[in-house]
Amino acid sequence: MQNNNPISQLIKILNALPGIGGRSARRIALHLITNNNTGLLQLSDSLKNIHENIKKCEICNNIDTISPCTICSSEKRDKKTICVIADVMDLWAIERSSSYKGLYHILGGILSAIDGVGPDDLSIDRLVNRIKSEEVTEVILALSATVDGQSTAHYITDKLSEFKELKITRLAHGMPIGGELDYLDDGTIITAFKSRLSI
Amino acid sequence: MQNNNPISQLIKILNALPGIGGRSARRIALHLITNNNTGLLQLSDSLKNIHENIKKCEICNNIDTISPCTICSSEKRDKKTICVIADVMDLWAIERSSSYKGLYHILGGILSAIDGVGPDDLSIDRLVNRIKSEEVTEVILALSATVDGQSTAHYITDKLSEFKELKITRLAHGMPIGGELDYLDDGTIITAFKSRLSI
Structure with a gap:
């Protein structure tokens, strides 16, 4: 696989995305190429659509x-x-x-x-x-x-x-719902004790 | 965020790729959107280019x-x-x-x-x-x-x-280069012993 190849280029672009390493980039590229007719064009069109239509809200920055x-x-x-x-x-x-x-x-x-x-x-x-x-x-x-x-x-x-x-x-600080006490850090336990509520 | 929104659609497509969960998909989508002019079109063009130019080798399936x-x-x-x-x-x-x-x-x-x-x-x-x-x-x-x-x-x-x-x-079976003996599974150790070579 040479470096100017379109496949290598796609892998390079994918690899630059957050949280995607070399192996994931190759795996995703191969998945897109081998499911050629569906995923590839769908993703390409979706990206173009976003490029053309998405703007920042002038009030809240959303x-x-x-x-x-x-x-x-x-x-x-x-x-x-x-x-x-x-x-x-x-x-x-x-x-x-x-x-x-x-x-x-x-x-x-x-x-x-x-x-x-x-x-x-x-x-x-x-x-x-x-x-x-x-x-x-x-x-x-x-x-x-x-x-x-x-x-x-x-x-x-x-x-x-x-x-x-x-x-x-x-926002309130304290134990996350579903959290176990012995996994919590000291800071959270201290805050949760200080802000305790009567039942 | 409604479900027919282009952003939700992109997140859904990304989420369907191998190894990309919900959080990663949202993170990648946001990264692509906020770096609008570069990443988004580059990836879209790269995908289109692959769709148009990539074929399977008639001899070896590459x-x-x-x-x-x-x-x-x-x-x-x-x-x-x-x-x-x-x-x-x-x-x-x-x-x-x-x-x-x-x-x-x-x-x-x-x-x-x-x-x-x-x-x-x-x-x-x-x-x-x-x-x-x-x-x-x-x-x-x-x-x-x-x-x-x-x-x-x-x-x-x-x-x-x-x-x-x-x-x-x-291909030969045995210890991977850089591998540590006490991390190897039994099957690999047995094979490595059986296929030992004189130095």
């Missing part, structure tokens, strides 16, 4: 076929609550759980000294403008429970302190 | 842009040796090792009672015809060291017994 996105333009969503998240994967996760009916605001990452992400790289000013212009009563900071996630939450809380009426909340 | 394939039509390969393998992945693995300069014959699988693969599903008759018509002196059976692989090898050896002059060989 990706969708329309802008404002389906969630921002829906009449069924509670416009008084904004859930602040790091990226689109988080939005998909929350939507899958069907536990939230408000709007979102996607920051596009979290503050990180190591990765060189500062406040100007995130969509924080736009969040402040939304709260100014829309009738928002609660902002839920649904950011990762990591050092970077928590410092981003602190920074945003600070920025929003000018809105005296606004309720700012964060 | 996949290539030409038929007979680069290996079958090369003047530099030793036409007297045929290496019999189960699929294209095996050919790629042997070519990467640069240890073999003969021709190949891809069976398209191995005999398997469980998966319902019989002799007629494999390219065995074509192999026999090749040995009849070409000047082959050696057939190397490079099949997996599993029960199915070995019964396929037996079946082919039987089929080729009519060619009295033909040398039929198989």
Whole structure:
């Protein structure tokens, strides 16, 4: 197999995708080629379709076929609550759980000294403008429970302190459902004890 | 995210690829969409290119842009040796090792009672015809060291017994290079002892 071969090129492109190593890339390429008539064209068309139709929502940064996105333009969503998240994967996760009916605001990452992400790289000013212009009563900071996630939450809380009426909340910490106690890390156990509730 | 959305469709297609679960599919889709201008079209074009240009080699079943394939039509390969393998992945693995300069014959699988693969599903008759018509002196059976692989090898050896002059060989069994003795299974240790060589 020479290097300028279309098969090698496909393997190289697949190998550059997140979480796909050399062996997986070869396996996927072979699967696509040997199921020639179905998978190959279907995937190619799907990618072209996305390239032509997908845009970023001008309000919340979600990706969708329309802008404002389906969630921002829906009449069924509670416009008084904004859930602040790091990226689109988080939005998909929350939507899958069907536990939230408000709007979102996607920051596009979290503050990180190591990765060189500062406040100007995130969509924080736009969040402040939304709260100014829309009738928002609660902002839920649904950011990762990591050092970077928590410092981003602190920074945003600070920025929003000018809105005296606004309720700012964060997700609860504690044992994951289905989690076993002896597999939990110390930090989670300490937090779960501190935030214990009466039955 | 609704189900008729192009993003959901892409995730569904990716999820159907071998070794890609739900989370990986979402991650890859998001990676492709957020790096819109480069990855998405590149992959789409690469797939279309393969769909239009790749064919199966009429001699050895390899996949290539030409038929007979680069290996079958090369003047530099030793036409007297045929290496019999189960699929294209095996050919790629042997070519990467640069240890073999003969021709190949891809069976398209191995005999398997469980998966319902019989002799007629494999390219065995074509192999026999090749040995009849070409000047082959050696057939190397490079099949997996599993029960199915070995019964396929037996079946082919039987089929080729009519060619009295033909040398039929198989790959050596033993310790993998870099392998540690206490991680090896019993079968490999027994075989490695039986086939020990004097230094």
